[in-house]
Amino acid sequence: MPRPRPTIGAVAEENELPGDGAASSGPSADGALLARLAADERLRSGAPVHLRPIRPADAEALVSFHDRLSTEAVYRRYFFSHRHLTPAEVEHFTTVDYVDRMALVAEVDGRLVAVGRYERLTGTATAEAAFVVADEFQRQGIGTLLLEHLAERAWSVGITAFSAQTLAENREMVSVFVASGFPVEMSSAEGTVSVAFSIAPGDAYRQARDTRRASAAGGPTGGSGDGSWPDGAAPGR
Ligand SMILES: CC(C)(COP(=O)(O)OP(=O)(O)OC[C@H]1O[C@@H](n2cnc3c(N)ncnc32)[C@H](O)[C@@H]1OP(=O)(O)O)[C@@H](O)C(=O)NCCC(=O)NCCS
Numbered sequence: 001m002p003r004p005r006p007t008i009g010a011v012a013e014e015n016e017l018p019g020d021g022a023a024s025s026g027p028s029a030d031g032a033l034l035a036r037l038a039a040d041e042r043l044r045s046g047a048p049v050h051l052r053p054i055r056p057a058d059a060e061a062l063v064s065f066h067d068r069l070s071t072e073a074v075y076r077r078y079f080f081s082h083r084h085l086t087p088a089e090v091e092h093f094t095t096v097d098y099v100d101r102m103a104l105v106a107e108v109d110g111r112l113v114a115v116g117r118y119e120r121l122t123g124t125a126t127a128e129a130a131f132v133v134a135d136e137f138q139r140q141g142i143g144t145l146l147l148e149h150l151a152e153r154a155w156s157v158g159i160t161a162f163s164a165q166t167l168a169e170n171r172e173m174v175s176v177f178v179a180s181g182f183p184v185e186m187s188s189a190e191g192t193v194s195v196a197f198s199i200a201p202g203d204a205y206r207q208a209r210d211t212r213r214a215s216a217a218g219g220p221t222g223g224s225g226d227g228s229w230p231d232g233a234a235p236g237r
Helices: 031-036 056-068 071-078 087-094 142-156 171-179 203-215
Strands: 039-042 048-053 101-108 111-120 126-133 161-167 185-189 192-198
Touching: 031 048, 048 142, 056 087, 056 101, 056 111, 071 126, 071 161, 101 142, 111 142, 126 142, 142 161, 142 171, 161 171, 171 192
Parallel strands: 126 161
Antiparallel strands: 039 048, 048 101, 101 111, 111 126, 161 192, 185 192
């Protein structure tokens, strides 16, 4: 039986891309929103990393980021060998509505080194999430930061849970989810692990996040979107 692929990473033919139309029907992102969704954080080493919403102008940087990924990283993200992004994929991945389809890029020294995204499953309060970090920047905390900031944005627009598909051998991805402090539930089939969890910012999540931040040398650099959610915050736009 063929291995299921993540919906969010499925590479469809042109005009069949999932979620097409969301960008035009969603609210247009103004500069203030984009700035509010950006954040300055630190890698585990203490080096600064900038997170910000993706923009159509990131097309070239995304192509070159993808082209530099190892075969293994690409396979783990898409579940098949996919050496180059097609123009339709580049447009799809860089054009989001920042509500139901959201993507954050991470930049180090102005270079795009990671992308995390979520896409709301139509008609539900759940979004599928996916991440990819440049090989040389893995295990430095970027995947975890992207998860935190994406969950914060998703929660603020009424999405209450994330789901994800990952290969069973992808210990790093599973670790990021489990260590997040969210109440992760997993099931496996056909060599893949399906993960689902509420993104309500509960005590366990806050504690795990605060511990991570305290251990990151220097802590957050004080940019906007510091991930501190108001106690008892309820989802809503
Ligand atoms: C999976 C992936 C996204 C993880 O991203 P990452 O930036 O390497 O993840 P992080 O550095 O945040 O976390 C990796 C590990 O560090 C730990 N960690 C992160 N920040 C930490 C901190 N401040 N202190 C201690 N541990 C920390 C995490 O818990 C995790 O645990 P592990 O040590 O047991 O592996 C990345 O490896 C990748 O891009 N892989 C290829 C594509 C892919 O697999 N995508 C998944 C498809 S959904």
